Amino acid sequence: MKKIQLLLILSITLISFAFIPQSDNRTIPSANIKNLDGGDVNTTELQNNGKPMIISFWATWCSPCKRELNNIAELYDDWVEETGVKLIAISIDDARNAGKVAPYVNGKGWEFEVYLDANQDFKRALNVNNVPHTFLVNGKGEIVWQHNSYSEGDEYELYKQVKKLLEAK
Amino acid sequence: MNITKNIVIILLSLITILSNKLSAQGIEQILSKGEVHGNFQLDMQYYKEDSLIGAQAVPEDVLMNGFANFIYTNGNFEAGVRYESYLNTMLGFPVKYKGNGIGYRYASFTNKEMKITVGNYYEQFGNGLIFRSYEERGLGYDNAMDGIRINYKITEGLHVKGIIGKQRYYFETGEGIVRGIDGELMINDFFGGSLAESKTKLTLGGSFISKYEADQSSQYILPENVGAYAGRFILQRGKIRFDGEYAKKINDPSADNYFIYKEGEAFYLQSSYSTKGFGLTLSAKGVDNMSFRSERNASLTDLQINYLPALTKQHAYNLLATLYPYATQPNGEIAFQGELVYKFKKETLLGGKYGTSLLINYSTVYNIDSTKIVGNDSLRQGYTTKIFSIGNEKYFDEINIEITKKFSPKLKGIFTYSNLMFNQAVVQGKTPQDHPNIYANIGVIDLTYKLSKKHAIRTELQGLFTKQDKQDWATFLIEYTYSPHWFVAVMDQYNYGNKKSEERIHYYFGAVGYVNGTNRIQLGYGRQRAGIFCVGGVCRNVPASNGVTLSITSSF
Numbered sequence: 135m136k137k138i139q140l141l142l143i144l145s146i147t148l149i150s151f152a153f154i155p156q157s158d159n160r161t162i163p164s165a166n167i168k169n170l171d172g173g174d175v176n177t178t179e180l181q182n183n184g185k186p187m188i189i190s191f192w193a194t195w196c197s198p199c200k201r202e203l204n205n206i207a208e209l210y211d212d213w214v215e216e217t218g219v220k221l222i223a224i225s226i227d228d229a230r231n232a233g234k235v236a237p238y239v240n241g242k243g244w245e246f247e248v249y250l251d252a253n254q255d256f257k258r259a260l261n262v263n264n265v266p267h268t269f270l271v272n273g274k275g276e277i278v279w280q281h282n283s284y285s286e287g288d289e290y291e292l293y294k295q296v297k298k299l300l301e302a303k
Numbered sequence: 304m305n306i307t308k309n310i311v312i313i314l315l316s317l318i319t320i321l322s323n324k325l326s327a328q329g330i331e332q333i334l335s336k337g338e339v340h341g342n343f344q345l346d347m348q349y350y351k352e353d354s355l356i357g358a359q360a361v362p363e364d365v366l367m368n369g370f371a372n373f374i375y376t377n378g379n380f381e382a383g384v385r386y387e388s389y390l391n392t393m394l395g396f397p398v399k400y401k402g403n404g405i406g407y408r409y410a411s412f413t414n415k416e417m418k419i420t421v422g423n424y425y426e427q428f429g430n431g432l433i434f435r436s437y438e439e440r441g442l443g444y445d446n447a448m449d450g451i452r453i454n455y456k457i458t459e460g461l462h463v464k465g466i467i468g469k470q471r472y473y474f475e476t477g478e479g480i481v482r483g484i485d486g487e488l489m490i491n492d493f494f495g496g497s498l499a500e501s502k503t504k505l506t507l508g509g510s511f512i513s514k515y516e517a518d519q520s521s522q523y524i525l526p527e528n529v530g531a532y533a534g535r536f537i538l539q540r541g542k543i544r545f546d547g548e549y550a551k552k553i554n555d556p557s558a559d560n561y562f563i564y565k566e567g568e569a570f571y572l573q574s575s576y577s578t579k580g581f582g583l584t585l586s587a588k589g590v591d592n593m594s595f596r597s598e599r600n601a602s603l604t605d606l607q608i609n610y611l612p613a614l615t616k617q618h619a620y621n622l623l624a625t626l627y628p629y630a631t632q633p634n635g636e637i638a639f640q641g642e643l644v645y646k647f648k649k650e651t652l653l654g655g656k657y658g659t660s661l662l663i664n665y666s667t668v669y670n671i672d673s674t675k676i677v678g679n680d681s682l683r684q685g686y687t688t689k690i691f692s693i694g695n696e697k698y699f700d701e702i703n704i705e706i707t708k709k710f711s712p713k714l715k716g717i718f719t720y721s722n723l724m725f726n727q728a729v730v731q732g733k734t735p736q737d738h739p740n741i742y743a744n745i746g747v748i749d750l751t752y753k754l755s756k757k758h759a760i761r762t763e764l765q766g767l768f769t770k771q772d773k774q775d776w777a778t779f780l781i782e783y784t785y786s787p788h789w790f791v792a793v794m795d796q797y798n799y800g801n802k803k804s805e806e807r808i809h810y811y812f813g814a815v816g817y818v819n820g821t822n823r824i825q826l827g828y829g830r831q832r833a834g835i836f837c838v839g840g841v842c843r844n845v846p847a848s849n850g851v852t853l854s855i856t857s858s859f
Binding site for chain 1: 338340341342343344372374376381413425426427430431435437438441454462487489492504506537539542544546571573575576577578579580581582583584586610612613614617618619620642643644645646660662707751753756757758759761784785786787790818820821822823856857858859
């Protein structure tokens, strides 16, 4: 009986797999996050008019995250001008620090679009283990590159990927 | 044999039906929308005995914690599962995690304005003062709900959530049933028209939670249903923002409050003002008798229904983060915090060529003004309080100044000074007689030197100076990174000022890691000091250890 069950499951799985097309580009999954005004935003609405988009997970208590975003902030004007890329910073700060996010972002003069993912629904939906974790999304909303953790200089690799995306067009 | 035949027939007819109903292309279309993604983490340690720091060897030699999440999404449907493995649980994690199991599984679908989730889920109402189910895998904290949740968007600007379930308790669930409802009204979106364009934005929210646990006490008549409710608002106009939440809980005798029948309450107020280059946050919080669990006798981080955030700066440098971290006292505290972020512009006196960034944080926590009821307390109220009034015992106090400065394209630094007071008797539940308040000065110099675009060296020099506890500490860290793949780091924490010269111990640790996309492998060796490790606001006690550690994370 067990063998038959196994066979059944196996055959169904195989049949299903046969239909799954060979595309490994993932789209942005749906989750509800908050903008800094307290309004609800569904992550499927995140977009940049057909241009590339960087989604970076961070927290106010995470030093490498802040190093990464502060380093990118210095280059950001040039990046936007050259490629039209947009950076979306997703803070996973919870009620303890969420209220400090907007003052921190403004105080540091970041020009990024910032959202709050206080209960980590978007983080879970994107299978992020820990912060910092950065995604690159193409103009069609597909995730084409991602990177976990941050080392000094990683921003150049990220920007290389952004440019590569535009060249591929 | 009959069964085989039947199954083959069913299978064939299923395929036939499917292919008749939907063309092969149709099926392909449905399945092609499906995506499977996942993430994985493994931590493993080989434990060596080290009598100097009190580290034990373990009978298994090696202990391991690991898990993997898999999520399948297809259009409006989603399902996920997490396999967890503790063979055996690493030291410092709750020992009730034992063996292998499915710690989390759920399915959900969204149909127009309604989303339904069955199985496990994480959710929170407002700031979490009366309800938050949450996970912090790195610390073994997980109070996921197991039950049903409905998220309903009634109309533009009006959302309602309903939850019912039991809370996760290791590989089981707790006894209590938790149910509740939360509504949020975004005034501007709801009324639309000219309000939608208004610069002033107002959001109102209200929530109710009730837990049920049977009364099996022979000593007391316990309330089997305990209700809690909260109301909140967010008011924003341009650069200014106010938000607040007030919560109340009816009588809830538990081990945490020594089985008193007093009602609990809490508030959390925040205001902020920010503009480019300047940010200011002021906040206040009061908590009285607000421990809320789905089992009265649960302890530690088990079966917590709500979340009471600590109103202190959350630190990242290890001496600051792990020696004297503050944790909210759910039985009563009142806290204040202010944070200022300021950027001195480029080409100014203090800004220099690249600009200088300043962050000042001040936080202070006291007990609430309360009077113990002596003599006749037939209602078991325990004490009387005024939640908005400050008591005379200080729990914590810190001023923290952080300056971030770039000197040249190659060199930049972060300089931190902190002065703190820590009431270890209250926060860590120690005897006050031989555990006086700790007063410490801490300094950190964090320098990054870029050798080239890809190569960099970072050093941290930390000093902690105190006359109490274990006296003075120093930490030195040097890290070399080769972007985007490699890093190597060496660290030494040295308790050089300890009055007992035999306890002047070096806690050395070295690690090397490789990162490629989402794959990360780290191998470490060294000593780990006993202490409190906190991630994302949750802390756990970790015993001293010595040995080899391996961490692997990946996702796809």
